[in-house]
Amino acid sequence: MADSVTKRRKAVEELADIAKSCTNCDLYKDATQTVFGIGPVTAELVLVGEQPGDEEDKQGEPFVGPAGKLLRSALDEAGIDPDEVYMTNAVKHFKWKPGAGWRRLHQKPNRYEIEACRPWLEGEFALLRPRLIVGLGATACQAMLGSSIRVLTDRGKTFDWGERQVLVTVHPSSILRSRDEASRQENRRAFVADLRDAVRIIAR
Ligand code: URA
8 A cells, every 4th residue: 555655746846847848739838837736645635726927837736826825825714724635736837928017927728728737637636636626717627617607606616527526616716806805705705615524525
């Protein structure tokens, strides 16, 4: 058992290493580096986001920027240790366009880029054995479950993805974009509630 965990851990590391030189689509050209998933291979919970942001692109780790901070504090509040979760993204390179000054503005990955990145996501899931996957936002959920998924209406529901189960919820950056403080608090509360549901599903 321990041996198989060691093997799987090593295989994820090898996959991450190969992904460093990915040229499956053009996004590698403007990104600093490939941002692969991070966390224990034994994680019961896997979180899938959209793509690395500006900070993740610089640091080389998923969910270390503003949305990641919100995500980690929401996980904490839901009773989930962020270090016990495997976090990854549907797309492993930061897609951006120049903004004012040195700002790099996030761009949504298109269908072709999501497809080009799919082998890495599939590769990760061939090695992980989560009890539950939480899809954060439309890009991640549609990458796993297909384009009929609508986060607004499907949020809080679980769907089968092959033999795996995916719980649909919002992306933490949507909470950061709330129109005022009252709605930010309400959106954050609903997000924590979804994460608490994830805990309940895993405990079943
Ligand atoms: N948003 C994501 O979807 N993933 C990250 O890693 C960071 C921000």
